[in-house]
Amino acid sequence: MSGYDIAKAFESSLQFFWHAQNSHIYLELKKLEKKGYICGKTVIQSDRPNKKIFSITETGKKEFMSWLAKGAGEESTHFKSSFLMKVFFGGNMTPIQSTDMLRKFKTDCEAYLKKMGKTPESIEKYGYDMEPYQTIYWQFTVDFGYGFIKHCIEWAELCIKKLESINGQDLKED
Amino acid sequence: MSGYDIAKAFESSLQFFWHAQNSHIYLELKKLEKKGYICGKTVIQSDRPNKKIFSITETGKKEFMSWLAKGAGEESTHFKSSFLMKVFFGGNMTPIQSTDMLRKFKTDCEAYLKKMGKTPESIEKYGYDMEPYQTIYWQFTVDFGYGFIKHCIEWAELCIKKLESINGQDLKED
DNA sequence: AGGCTCATGTAACCGGTTACATGATTAT
DNA sequence: ATAATCATGTAACCGGTTACATGAGCCT
Numbered sequence: 001m002s003g004y005d006i007a008k009a010f011e012s013s014l015q016f017f018w019h020a021q022n023s024h025i026y027l028e029l030k031k032l033e034k035k036g037y038i039c040g041k042t043v044i045q046s047d048r049p050n051k052k053i054f055s056i057t058e059t060g061k062k063e064f065m066s067w068l069a070k071g072a073g074e075e076s077t078h079f080k081s082s083f084l085m086k087v088f089f090g091g092n093m094t095p096i097q098s099t100d101m102l103r104k105f106k107t108d109c110e111a112y113l114k115k116m117g118k119t120p121e122s123i124e125k126y127g128y129d130m131e132p133y134q135t136i137y138w139q140f141t142v143d144f145g146y147g148f149i150k151h152c153i154e155w156a157e158l159c160i161k162k163l164e165s166i167n168g169q170d171l172k173e174d
Numbered sequence: 175m176s177g178y179d180i181a182k183a184f185e186s187s188l189q190f191f192w193h194a195q196n197s198h199i200y201l202e203l204k205k206l207e208k209k210g211y212i213c214g215k216t217v218i219q220s221d222r223p224n225k226k227i228f229s230i231t232e233t234g235k236k237e238f239m240s241w242l243a244k245g246a247g248e249e250s251t252h253f254k255s256s257f258l259m260k261v262f263f264g265g266n267m268t269p270i271q272s273t274d275m276l277r278k279f280k281t282d283c284e285a286y287l288k289k290m291g292k293t294p295e296s297i298e299k300y301g302y303d304m305e306p307y308q309t310i311y312w313q314f315t316v317d318f319g320y321g322f323i324k325h326c327i328e329w330a331e332l333c334i335k336k337l338e339s340i341n342g343q344d345l346k347e348d
Numbered sequence: 349a350g351g352c353t354c355a356t357g358t359a360a361c362c363g364g365t366t367a368c369a370t371g372a373t374t375a376t
Numbered sequence: 377a378t379a380a381t382c383a384t385g386t387a388a389c390c391g392g393t394t395a396c397a398t399g400a401g402c403c404t
Contacts, residue, residue, distance in 0.1 A: 017259065108250060147329055
């Protein structure tokens, strides 16, 4: 794949649990090439700008497999969220502010859920020539994303309800 | 609070959505002091090492409030997980490897859930002199963590079941 | 004697973002 | 014209980690 292809792949399928700027992708490709994990070949194109296609080397494959073999670290259970940090300090906002923040979070989640509806197509696109036992893992990550976002929406609804019941009718919309 | 106190607070209550090394905390305190957001005073102690207690300044409060007022960004819906990246590439492992990885994830989550059982005490400890409308937000973040981890466990169980049904009895434990 | 809690920090490094910079081809 | 897609990169910076370094007092 070229750097551009990788950026596209990130957008269409990996975006639930990883994202990357193209600038970062190109820097990383350079590093990986320097380490001998990948190897790039320039492809001259007449109708489009030239591109550099990278392939994994034998050393790279070994490194990749040993990374996989390490399995899940403890870091898999903890994640970082500046949004939850703001929720934590919700007592320092006005009740209107904090409720609005949670409402915005909820609608953002709903929009995200809608966007996710398109992933089955990506899985088909990239996985058309693969064995089903390969793509089942892709589906796992999608399932995780779905469940996570649904949990976010339900949680936000409960929080909003609690805040409304404490702070009275003045918080309600309409 | 001193840097040490902050590190303790991270461990006992904020750990669901943020964590920090003490080295990082001290660096950050220095930066914040330089910016004029906080102000530190050395407290001389005879029985223990001296410590530096930091307090927020008026400028710091303003900055904090404007940060809160910005509300939730879109980044609140996407998170980064090297674990899910490994799941994504599960097709490159042996079925035994990938199933074991998911089992480890599940037990890690269960251990985490157990550890979380102690948070009500932390909320009481830090919130004993606060109004209940302040601590409700702390509870919100705890609820989020609980729900999230439960979702992780259920998801992992489903994945393991699917892998077992595809790959047959040879994956089962015992 | 050994380990825990209290307490603070530095240096080197890595992972990642933001802003900047370029430029060809194709579709409307 | 102008916007989108294709295509690649650099420089400055920030956020955060790892490893290192120190040292007193308390408990067993």
